[in-house]
Amino acid sequence: MKYFFILYAIIAISVVGIFKYRGHSFSEPPIQLLPDMDDQDVLKAQKQSAFFADGQGARQPVTQTTPLGFQVDGANKLGGIPEYEFSGGTGYYFTGHVGDYFGTGMPEELELTPENSLELLKRGEERYNIYCSACHGVSGDGAGITGLYGVPGIANLTAPPFSAGSYPDGRLFETITKGKGLMSGYGYNIPVRDRWAIIAYVRAIQVARSAPYDAVKDAFEAGKQQQEAATSSK
Ligand code: HEC
Known part of the structure; x- marks a missing residue:
């Protein structure tokens, strides 16, 4: 420890000795070991400039x-x-929010009707795939591509803690708007109506995930038959 202090004193004295004590003003330019951005060709506000023909440093916005x-x-x-x-x-x-609590359900400002609900859901699917799927996965299971590149702890949105019963729509809205933990907020990227569309779609994914196997199988078979009928009739 003694040698440390001696060494420390020697280094301190040589640093001050070589580069000089900087506490008072002096006329010589300072020694710049790493100039970084010390010297820049910028003009201070309101200064003149010989560069422009009118000699005015501050410029008007381009037409x-x-x-x-x-x-x-x-x-x-x-x-x-x-x-x-x-x-x-x-x-x-x-x-x-409704008062101090998170609300749940689709807000009336969306003016949803049986006719336009599917439209909102489709919009939600599109927006979800753009903004959320890279991390949360197309199916919402949290296995999106960014996980492979090191984004840790991505939530599985189809897991029970995030279902409508335990995680109100309003809370989902707040998470999208402001972010949560490692996830940043999307309030400045996604307009309010689109956030609700995404919420509707996340609920649809969750319901689809918990559908009984037989129901999915039947729907899949029916779809396949429809597709086959469509291609064979061509
Ligand atoms: C860049 C990757 C990324 C994107 C994009 C992303 N998330 Fe997340 N999300 C995360 C991570 C990571 C967590 C876990 C955060 C934590 O607990 O620290 C998370 C957590 C969540 C949670 C759970 C929050 C809680 O209360 O625990 C919800 C709900 C969620 N995200 C929804 C969404 C929705 C909806 C979108 C699209 C608008 C989205 N996320 C976009 C990475 C992302």
């Missing part, structure tokens, strides 16, 4: 472009979709 976050038609847009489609509202539809 026909919109700076990020600028007002377009009175509303910010994310990927061409008005920002209010992503957040901003209160109530179950926008938060998944």
Whole structure:
């Protein structure tokens, strides 16, 4: 330990001796062992520039472009979709909460009817396959491709803890919006209505997973026969 302190003192003295004590101002340029980004060709705000013909350092936006976050038609847009489609509202539809608790069921803002429900489900399937399947797998079992490349602990969405009975729709909404543990949130990528579509589809996967073997087998056979009939009639 004694030698450590002696060595430490020698190193400290030589560092200060070679590179000088930096606590006071001096006129010589400092020694830059690793210059990194110390020197840059940038202009400070409001400074003039000889580079541009008008001598003005700060530039106007290029014609026909919109700076990020600028007002377009009175509303910010994310990927061409008005920002209010992503957040901003209160109530179950926008938060998944009913008072202090998570709610469950599809919110009335979706204006679901027997006719348009299938459409929402199809949209959910498409969005799920885009946003969730890489990790959670196409069938929701958590065996998506990213698991093979090292994303650990991906939840199996078809497991009992995530079923509608134990994991309310509102909680699923919150997980998609804000993320959970190792999963990041998708609130800024997936509009509110699409989040509900994904929730509907996740429920469909869960129900499909627990369907009795015979029911699946019969449906599979029926589908196969239909397909055979369609191809043989060509
Ligand atoms: C980049 C990979 C990845 C993507 C994409 C992803 N997840 Fe996850 N998800 C995870 C991981 C990892 C966990 C486990 C998080 C933990 O417990 O730390 C998880 C956990 C969950 C959970 C359980 C959370 C809890 O309360 O324990 C749900 C529900 C879920 N994800 C739904 C979704 C849905 C729906 C999507 C698509 C919108 C999605 N995830 C997209 C990686 C992902």
